[in-house]
Amino acid sequence: MVKKSLNKISPLAPQIIKRLSPVEGVSLYTYCANLYNKQRNDLSIFLFHRKSFIAEVFTKSSLRSATLDWNSKALKGKEVQAIIVNAGNANTFTGRQGERAIEEVVKTIASQFKISKKKIFVASTGVIGEPFPTQKVIRAIKEKKSPSKNWIDAARSIMTTDTYPKGISINTSIGNQKIRITGIAKGSGMIEPNMATMLGFIFTDAELSQSILKSLISKFIPNSFNSISVDGDESTNDTVILTSTNAKKMNKKIHSINDKRLKKFKLDLEKVFLYLAEQIVRDGEGATKLIEVNVTNARSRLSAEKISRSIANSPLIKTAIYGRDPNWGRVIMAIGKTYEKVKKDKLKISFGNYLVAKNGLANPKIDERKLKRYLSKDKININIDLSNGKEKSKVLTCDFSHRYIDINASYKT
Amino acid sequence: MVKKSLNKISPLAPQIIKRLSPVEGVSLYTYCANLYNKQRNDLSIFLFHRKSFIAEVFTKSSLRSATLDWNSKALKGKEVQAIIVNAGNANTFTGRQGERAIEEVVKTIASQFKISKKKIFVASTGVIGEPFPTQKVIRAIKEKKSPSKNWIDAARSIMTTDTYPKGISINTSIGNQKIRITGIAKGSGMIEPNMATMLGFIFTDAELSQSILKSLISKFIPNSFNSISVDGDESTNDTVILTSTNAKKMNKKIHSINDKRLKKFKLDLEKVFLYLAEQIVRDGEGATKLIEVNVTNARSRLSAEKISRSIANSPLIKTAIYGRDPNWGRVIMAIGKTYEKVKKDKLKISFGNYLVAKNGLANPKIDERKLKRYLSKDKININIDLSNGKEKSKVLTCDFSHRYIDINASYKT
Structure with missing residues (x-):
């Protein structure tokens, strides 16, 4: 049982694979x-x-x-x-x-x-x-x-x-x-x-x-x-x-x-x-998008890390980003399920520069067309400002695509 | 943005949806x-x-x-x-x-x-x-x-x-x-x-x-x-x-x-x-198989729960079951990542009645054909005997399929 890589090179790979120089010694x-x-x-x-x-x-x-x-x-x-x-x-x-x-x-x-x-x-x-x-x-x-x-x-x-x-x-x-x-x-x-x-x-x-x-x-x-x-x-x-x-x-x-x-x-x-x-x-299995989760102004480093990892590991968020869906409700879910105390009315959620939630509700001024264009990019930033302290955490992850399933469900003997 | 259920009824649904009787009062x-x-x-x-x-x-x-x-x-x-x-x-x-x-x-x-x-x-x-x-x-x-x-x-x-x-x-x-x-x-x-x-x-x-x-x-x-x-x-x-x-x-x-x-x-x-x-x-989103994770003989109830949930939530295990792949190496991974102390040489892993790992290595006597037939069933049991105590934990989960991605990546405005 060896996983097959299904060969196709990740769309997020660098354009050129450069030479690597030997190190003396x-x-x-x-x-x-x-x-x-x-x-x-x-x-x-x-x-x-x-x-x-x-x-x-x-x-x-x-x-x-x-x-x-x-x-x-x-x-x-x-x-x-x-x-x-x-x-x-x-x-x-x-x-x-x-x-x-x-x-x-x-x-x-x-x-x-x-x-x-x-x-x-x-x-x-x-x-x-x-x-x-x-x-x-x-x-x-x-x-x-x-x-x-x-x-x-x-x-x-x-x-x-x-x-x-x-x-x-x-x-x-x-x-x-x-x-x-x-x-x-x-x-x-x-x-x-x-x-x-x-x-x-x-x-x-x-x-x-x-x-x-x-x-x-x-x-x-x-x-x-x-x-x-x-x-x-x-x-x-x-x-x-x-x-x-x-x-x-x-x-x-x-x-x-x-x-x-x-x-x-x-x-x-x-x-x-x-x-x-x-x-x-x-090169994440099946990745089509790089996702950077930035949690800022948390009350502790641990709190920031719990939240950033919860977001980065959520299958619902990863599939939403795959589908270019600005579904920040799922971000709310991922924050909430850490049980970390947060200030609902102060927290801000943005995709890139697009603020989607603040003051405890959806941002009514969001330009849906621009946001959708942003979500079609290769790299998506999810930014959470907790307004709750001074600590932060950043996690890099990727989206969850059909190819992830293809790669990992393939039976090989 | 409303998720679409993509309509098709879960293959794991009951054959008949029965009447439900009102309760007096x-x-x-x-x-x-x-x-x-x-x-x-x-x-x-x-x-x-x-x-x-x-x-x-x-x-x-x-x-x-x-x-x-x-x-x-x-x-x-x-x-x-x-x-x-x-x-x-x-x-x-x-x-x-x-x-x-x-x-x-x-x-x-x-x-x-x-x-x-x-x-x-x-x-x-x-x-x-x-x-x-x-x-x-x-x-x-x-x-x-x-x-x-x-x-x-x-x-x-x-x-x-x-x-x-x-x-x-x-x-x-x-x-x-x-x-x-x-x-x-x-x-x-x-x-x-x-x-x-x-x-x-x-x-x-x-x-x-x-x-x-x-x-x-x-x-x-x-x-x-x-x-x-x-x-x-x-x-x-x-x-x-x-x-x-x-x-x-x-x-x-x-x-x-x-x-x-x-x-x-x-x-x-x-x-x-x-x-x-x-x-x-x-009725899990995209589910094609019901998975029952049984952890037995753990040193504490908490330890049993951590391990059963780690297995039940592992995308790699859920995709393997979807693909009918008896990839128990991923079960080892899911146990290990809880950091729970386990006895490597005593732990047993079975899919249903098929013992796949014991004594710290693969069971050489496994009948691959029968095991494969078992994995094609609708309900799969993953049994972990930790031989480490007397506590246990059971979690029901489902597999991770292409339809999970279909359902959750669908952009709707």
Whole structure:
């Protein structure tokens, strides 16, 4: 049972899939391990040349993948020598077989590349509950390969129901040192705030300690990967990692993320996080519209988040936006069902710049024709001003279309 | 903007829509107030002949309908003389206009039927945020009407996206006294445990005090109306009421719901609650299959409920069932995303009698052909045995189909 992506590329995909530049200090190898019925690359290995660090965020699911149990134990040292990622099988709910699979796979990588077993990070994505295809993966790893020059190959190899590969390269700097950041991600369904069915791998050649990486990932995750939703279904395998190869040495080491030399780098790194998270929503299963939910002036951050997520996950709102229906009554419903105390008479609801409800009732002055034209756009903003405090929350999501049903109801054996 | 029901009757509807018997002590009047573009009854008034009692459960939404504010205030006495229900407009987010509408409507009913304004219960269902059509409703109420003999008329008049009227009459007894219970309900979308977008009205001619009614409604709501879900969207108007007309006097009054004479009556009343709740799911927007989620042996009732609701509300599971796909990996996902601690190696997942996962992995002995045949049925049970304690939870839901999207994405001005 493998979900079919029904092939058609998301209408919200970027016009051009750009090249992705390799990051100094890492080599990428991609393989076809025959994990799908068709000939495609489905396995990538990133090999680090020198002492490199890793920081990660995992799903909070109580039934998470065996890979995450491995990573938690194996990577206590926070040093990484290799990352292996496969699509086609999530290695989740695979029992001892799944655990043994990881042991055999990392043993093969260790001997193939002459590195330590304990510094190998493992990620899997795909079907849950099917035995892990250990031998296929091992056979692939043993092939002779030359490193890939365009890292879009890696982005392509980790696609499942994704309709296009997601990645970004940015050339930036820290002080006088030229730095590169390249990130790739996958994800399309089973996406919900608090990590989606997504994998995100972000690499930089900057010289950054593990504790700096950890601070950076914690800083940028909440507004990026933790602020997106496709279907409200959180996966068992969600993983985002940030690595530094330390290839570009600094004269004076960086000891704090508040170091002024990091200013430009942090802005660019945040761009990478936001870009990748947005691409996952743009490739949301069956998506025809990107929806940005902005809740402002809430009495607490938690209250703002509850409301923004309730709106972003409401099937009734998502189908209304699909149908270009300015049905703000459903927004009222989604706010109300959080049980959060709100001021009915002060709250304002807008679609883009079009105020549809205020003072406790419909805005009688709304220009229906213009509003309808707005709702035919690719990206729709739903703005809720609660006039109830100063906190805010933003969530990116997509609409719910016939294709979502097509993709997810397809029986495959 | 009125949702279209796209007319076709749910494939899960009962074969025959039965007559509903009036309850002694109440008269039903139904009207066409022209709240829809087409000629249909959209308004019902139940008029009580003698001292009658009412107990109610409302939505917990923090942006609830003006009608519920009215009811909370007006019905402090817990006596009821009339109930008015309209479809076509929810009287929610209608500001002062909505409040005034209720005042004018109840004034009209009070003068028309010569009863007290303060003993009138009001319920509305339909579009949120549009001014309440006060004059249309008043004009209808002023018509001369004779009481309806088949209460299915009332069930029909409160339909919105419902595809068939929902009701049940049971003849039962308390002690030697013959008693009747008739209940009607509506609801199809915006349905989620904790009251759905639903209205439920249950009448009996038994002599029962308000406090007995209250105990009975509290007893039967949790496993009926609070254990159903269509789309996880909770409405602003949800209401279930239970009334007693006291027409059938008892020799000795009933002072406790544990009174032995109530035994048969309670069983039959529970049937009414369960039947009506199930009908709402059977008429779930676009439903093609009824899904019963049974979580057993959980460590707490709350844990069982979190898991059963997470499964029942998962779009990925609902689309899989629609597609007859035994994708239990998605069930694993839905359990995991509750963050509830579970014993991976002990938990069992079955579709009906077909055990698909146990001992922390897929059941290798599953007969795929028989399982597939089972998944083509109208009603699918998803059973989760957590082997983690003794508590349980059951939720009824339906699948997610193309028609759900058709119904909810239709733009109407």
